[in-house]
């Protein structure tokens with residue numbers, strides 16, 4: 001009999017064969033199909049009329065649900081493998097699905113008002129490729145191409161511009177939703193403001209988003225990016241804080257490669273690059289971005305480059321931060337990059353769809369994909385904690401402004417507060433790491449630091465603990481007002497680790 005350990009080893013070691021010979025060609029076909037479809041929709045259809053028809057279809061599905069015995073709450077019909085998360089949303093199998101997937105068009109841009117209106121399944125890649133040639137961008141561009149606007153709005157999203165603009169949702173002007181009674185409502189900070197403020201982090205438990213209006217800002221062609229290699233954690237803390245507080249910086253982030261080795265990156269928009277320092281990092285033959293960043297630790301303490309804006313925005317797409325190296329370990333080899341780099345990465349959804357149970361178990365036991373949000377003042381404590389209990393490097397360090405607004409997540413003191421997101425993606429090396437025990441203990445510790453976690457990864461906390469850490473007061477009121485109790489589950493029932501596994 002083949003031992004389980006041997007099977008695990010083979011499946012993990014040779015997964016690249018499936019990826020290169022099957023998933024990459026499928027990804028290419030999918031991208032071509034999707035691109036052509038988007039062009040046709042954009043140029044041939046009346047997107048606004050089409051939008052109204054799509055919304056009517058969502059409303060009629062909700063009205064169909066009303067006619068049932070209402071024993072099953074509703075969720076979106078999007079299959080779990082399509083979502084940008086490691087875990088399977090098991091709750092979907094016991095809920096009533098409402099199909100929203102046709103809602104994937106960019107509806108309009110209003111350059112005078114500086115807004116763009118989109119449907120929820122528009123992806124980040126789609127949006128930046130539409131806005132940039134027109135000279136615009138959204139303030140917070142999530143760096144992985146396939147993440148959807150809807151998933152980010154009702155979940156959470158931040159990026160290296162978040163020290164200035166806060167979270168993705170802080171730059172949304174209005175939302176359009178279909179509610180539990182099938183009615184259509186629009187909300188903004190001045191109209192139905194309670195609903196507007198409580199949509200972020202609510203995970204689709206208040207209604208179905210059908211359109212989002214987002215603020216746009218002028219964009220420049222390049223980012224002037226400074227790389228600063230730092231040798232100690234106190235140094236990183238000091239410089240990160242200083243640079244994040246400086247609003248003249250358009251982008252601030254860091255990658256820690258070990259507890260005492262990190263590279264801080266500070267970016268500003270610019271139109272006229274120094275040609276001798278140009279680096280189009282998005283080209284197919286270029287090294288994975290995080291490896292390029294790592295090279296500054298040994299090469300130079302300080303460097304400066306000019307990066308085309310689209311390349312900068314999607315800098316982590318090619319290597320899925322650094323997750324792809326566990327799947328295609330030779331993917332950063334120059335020969336591979338020259339021959340097949342243009343096909344990378346395989347679609348995350350296809351990776352999920354084709355992963356076997358053994359691979360899934362391996363990821364569950366020996367891998368973390370988590371983002372923890374803590375006040376900047378706690379950076380040193382939490383990094384120490386991670387180092388002793390988890391030890392995953394590289395670690396993504398992204399400062400962001402947690403705005404003092406009503407809703408599920410806000411700072412303890414009634415003022416905008418500088419927080420930092422610590423992204424842990426990889427294989428824990430700490431002795432004694434145990435997927436459930438370690439992460440549960442960490443969640444308790446996080447609560448003490450007045451921290452939060454990105455809920456896409458799922459939580460081990462009990463419902464009571466969860467309600468203490470995430471302020472449910474406004475959420476509960478809005479849910480009763482909108483009669484959500486039978487129509488939608490509560491957030492916890494979508495994000496706890498029993499139903500998100």
Ligand SMILES: Cc1cc2nc3c(=O)[nH]c(=O)nc-3n(C[C@H](O)[C@H](O)[C@H](O)COP(=O)(O)OP(=O)(O)OC[C@H]3O[C@@H](n4cnc5c(N)ncnc54)[C@H](O)[C@@H]3O)c2cc1C
Nearest residue numbers: 226227228229230231235236239240243264266301302303
């Ligand atoms: C935030 C930041 C911005 C930088 N910007 C530039 C730049 O625009 N142009 C350029 O040529 N070089 C820049 N550097 C690089 C810096 O000038 C070199 O790292 C420095 O010259 C290295 O000297 P060293 O080897 O003697 O000191 P190290 O041993 O590298 O550093 C000694 C201490 O000084 C701190 N330090 C180093 N440089 C700075 C700085 N500029 N500001 C505050 N503290 C610092 C370090 O964090 C460390 O605590 C920057 C560095 C940092 C941290």
Ligand SMILES: NC(=O)C1=CN([C@@H]2O[C@H](COP(=O)(O)OP(=O)(O)OC[C@H]3O[C@@H](n4cnc5c(N)ncnc54)[C@H](OP(=O)(O)O)[C@@H]3O)[C@@H](O)[C@H]2O)C=CC1
Nearest residue numbers: 075076083084120147148150151155156157158204208209
């Ligand atoms: N830089 C960053 O901040 C990044 C963040 N992420 C996170 O990854 C997550 C996954 O993204 P993605 O794959 O796009 O989204 P998902 O399909 O995973 O959806 C996430 C949640 O949003 C709900 N949802 C999605 N669309 C709608 C809608 N139109 N109306 C109501 N609810 C909706 C889903 O509800 P249901 O459960 O009913 O399907 C689900 O609970 C995001 O939540 C984001 O936080 C990922 C990468 C980068």
Ligand SMILES: CC(C)=CCC[C@@H](C)[C@H]1CC[C@H]2C3=C(CC[C@]12C)[C@@]1(C)CC[C@H](O)C[C@@H]1CC3
Nearest residue numbers: 084085086320321323348351352355369371425
């Ligand atoms: C920047 C923020 C807030 C989050 C980034 C999260 C990503 C690193 C993960 C989101 C989805 C994850 C998946 C995988 C790796 C890590 C993510 C891209 C896999 C590709 C790992 C291999 C598995 O077999 C499939 C996973 C799908 C989801």
